Amino acid sequence: MDAWLVNDSENTAIPVTDRGLAYGDGLFETIALREGRCRFVTDHLARLEVGCERLAIPFPGAERIERNIRRLCKQNGARDGVVKIVVTRGAGPRGYAYDPTAVTPMLCVGLAASEPPIVPPDGIRVRLCTTTVSRNPQLAGMKTLNRLPQVLGRAEWQNPEIAEGLMSDEHGNLIGGTMSNVFIVAGPELVTPPTTAAGIAGIMRAKVMQAAEQCGIDLRERDIDVRTLEHVDECFVTNSLIGIWPVSRLGNTRYDIGPVTRRLMDALAAQGVSECRR
Amino acid sequence: MDAWLVNDSENTAIPVTDRGLAYGDGLFETIALREGRCRFVTDHLARLEVGCERLAIPFPGAERIERNIRRLCKQNGARDGVVKIVVTRGAGPRGYAYDPTAVTPMLCVGLAASEPPIVPPDGIRVRLCTTTVSRNPQLAGMKTLNRLPQVLGRAEWQNPEIAEGLMSDEHGNLIGGTMSNVFIVAGPELVTPPTTAAGIAGIMRAKVMQAAEQCGIDLRERDIDVRTLEHVDECFVTNSLIGIWPVSRLGNTRYDIGPVTRRLMDALAAQGVSECRR
Numbered sequence: 001m002d003a004w005l006v007n008d009s010e011n012t013a014i015p016v017t018d019r020g021l022a023y024g025d026g027l028f029e030t031i032a033l034r035e036g037r038c039r040f041v042t043d044h045l046a047r048l049e050v051g052c053e054r055l056a057i058p059f060p061g062a063e064r065i066e067r068n069i070r071r072l073c074k075q076n077g078a079r080d081g082v083v084k085i086v087v088t089r090g091a092g093p094r095g096y097a098y099d100p101t102a103v104t105p106m107l108c109v110g111l112a113a114s115e116p117p118i119v120p121p122d123g124i125r126v127r128l129c130t131t132t133v134s135r136n137p138q139l140a141g142m143k144t145l146n147r148l149p150q151v152l153g154r155a156e157w158q159n160p161e162i163a164e165g166l167m168s169d170e171h172g173n174l175i176g177g178t179m180s181n182v183f184i185v186a187g188p189e190l191v192t193p194p195t196t197a198a199g200i201a202g203i204m205r206a207k208v209m210q211a212a213e214q215c216g217i218d219l220r221e222r223d224i225d226v227r228t229l230e231h232v233d234e235c236f237v238t239n240s241l242i243g244i245w246p247v248s249r250l251g252n253t254r255y256d257i258g259p260v261t262r263r264l265m266d267a268l269a270a271q272g273v274s275e276c277r278r
Numbered sequence: 279m280d281a282w283l284v285n286d287s288e289n290t291a292i293p294v295t296d297r298g299l300a301y302g303d304g305l306f307e308t309i310a311l312r313e314g315r316c317r318f319v320t321d322h323l324a325r326l327e328v329g330c331e332r333l334a335i336p337f338p339g340a341e342r343i344e345r346n347i348r349r350l351c352k353q354n355g356a357r358d359g360v361v362k363i364v365v366t367r368g369a370g371p372r373g374y375a376y377d378p379t380a381v382t383p384m385l386c387v388g389l390a391a392s393e394p395p396i397v398p399p400d401g402i403r404v405r406l407c408t409t410t411v412s413r414n415p416q417l418a419g420m421k422t423l424n425r426l427p428q429v430l431g432r433a434e435w436q437n438p439e440i441a442e443g444l445m446s447d448e449h450g451n452l453i454g455g456t457m458s459n460v461f462i463v464a465g466p467e468l469v470t471p472p473t474t475a476a477g478i479a480g481i482m483r484a485k486v487m488q489a490a491e492q493c494g495i496d497l498r499e500r501d502i503d504v505r506t507l508e509h510v511d512e513c514f515v516t517n518s519l520i521g522i523w524p525v526s527r528l529g530n531t532r533y534d535i536g537p538v539t540r541r542l543m544d545a546l547a548a549q550g551v552s553e554c555r556r
Contacts, residue, residue: 001295001372004294006294011294012293012294012295013291013292013293013294014291014292014293014294014299015290015291015292016282016284016289016290016291016292016364016386016388017279017290018299019429020299021292021296021298021299021364021366021423022306022364022423022425023302023423023424023425023426023428023429024301024302024423024424024425024426025425025426025429028300030372055426055430056433082372084372086294086299086300088299089429094279094308094360094362094388094390095432095457096425096428096429096431096432096433096456096457097432097433098429098433100433100436108294110294112372131416132414132415132416133414134412134413134414134417135412135413135448136410136411136412136427136448137410137448138409138410138427138430139412139426139427139430144426145299145300145301145302145426146301146302146424146425146426147300147301147302147303147374147424148301148302148303148333148417148422148423148424149414149416149417150301150374151297151301151303151367151374151376152333152416152417153374154373154374154375155334155374155375155376155378158378170413170414170415170475178374179373179374197448
């Protein structure tokens with residue numbers, strides 16, 4: 001990140017006693033800045049507010065966060081890049097307990113200027129991670145600061161030709177990529193894993209699901225046994241910064257960039273996800 | 279904490295880009311300071327080193343950490359209290375990936391002076407948490423900075439008469455207290471849950487297991503169905519700061535402080551765990 005605002009001040013330091021450091025007691029958002037605008041910012045802030053409610057962290061407020069973003073963009077002159085928002089339960093004494101009547105959350109907003117990522121025209125190569133994703137219904141769906149499984153999953157490979165690693169839970173259910181949600185096309189169905197026990201309820205995932213509905217594509221949220229992946233017709237991953245990345249190779253299995261993936265990329269491009277333009 | 283050293287300097291700030299904040303990408307230790315000495319410090323630092331190896335974080339070194347602790351104790355004049363050590367993978371660019379050849383870990387050492395906690399002579403009251411502990415073999419046993427389940431578990435009650443909450447995994451296996459390990463006595467056996475899929479390999483837990491072996495008590499590490507707790511003969515929780523706390527009440531179930539608990543408390547008291555003196 002090129003610049004940060006910590007609790008509305010230009011600062012790159014946080015207290016060592018912050019519960020975000022101590023316990024990962026907080027949430028984050030990563031938003032695409034495209035042509036001077038934060039894409040789907042309302043959706044991101046709505047998800048952050050729901051997460052704060054679930055963790056009983058006072059939500060810092062959408063207006064305040066958007067003011068921070070505008071200030072960083074203005075100072076920086078950035079038109080394209082990444083905005084990161086971190087909200088924690090703030091500083092506190094040692095121990096898991098906190099006084100629910102006296103929580104002062106910490107808000108960090110960061111900006112990094114960067115060119116929008118390019119969708120590889122022939123699709124991406126992915127691998128299966130051996131690190132498993134933790135299941136926990138009380139945390140599932142949220143983008144919490146507890147992300148060690150993703151860190152360990154991403155550390156499994158260094159080969160730059162591999163763009164993403166797919167992760168399963170301990171039962172062998174596909175959950176998502178280290179940094180993305182995953183969809184498969186199997187016969188007539190578009191399928192994505194539910195986010196009720198593990199995984200993140202991605203904003204781009206929700207946009208793809210809406211687009212599928214509008215296109216009349218039969219969508220199911222259901223468990224996907226990771227061992228069935230070599231038999232699926234199409235596979236793609238999504239996140240807020242990349243849009244849709246078609247998967248063309250998983251280990252020795254190759255996939256075509258199929259008609260469902262193409263239709264959804266066109267639908268997202270029409271909604272302003274410029275990375276999906278073909 | 280009354281005083282901190284961050285990377286060997288008097289400081290209470292860390293970079294907002296630290297991966298400990300971003301992802302909980304690190305580990306911590308909490309050590310009892312008693313009569314001017316860090317109790318079982320060798321065991322704590324050995325556990326921390328093993329955790330660093332598992333996460334591929336360069337271990338800052340026992341000598342350096344102990345030098346930090348001595349400096350804080352000298353400055354502070356503290357004889358009794360708590361020492362906290364945090365080691366993270368350090369600052370980094372956005373994203374889960376890191377360059378394994380260029381990790382500069384962050385070391386934070388904190389000290390808080392406080393009187394040793396008193397073991398309630400009649401035992402403690404505990405409750406069952408509804409928040410579940412995440413299972414993840416790649417993380418199990420370690421005291422990582424990913425502790426949101428424990429934060430949410432501890433937030434379930436405010437009643438100060440309840441000293442601890444017991445937590446299970448999603449299968450209903452007892453894992454431990456929010457801040458402690460748990461042991462039960464059922465018939466002739468002393469039983470504690472394994473730490474291979476969830477839970478923390480507590481230092482005081484290991485001392486109790488050693489003491490049980492020395493006392494000729496039949497110890498088993500095996501899964502405990504949380505629904506069987508009302509039928510057990512004795513129950514106690516352990517951690518580095520409290521030693522052993524006998525459990526006298528769980529919901530409407532009452533337990534006597536039985537002979538096995540008493541023998542183990544005496545054995546630990548003889549090893550210098552002064553809180554266990556009766």
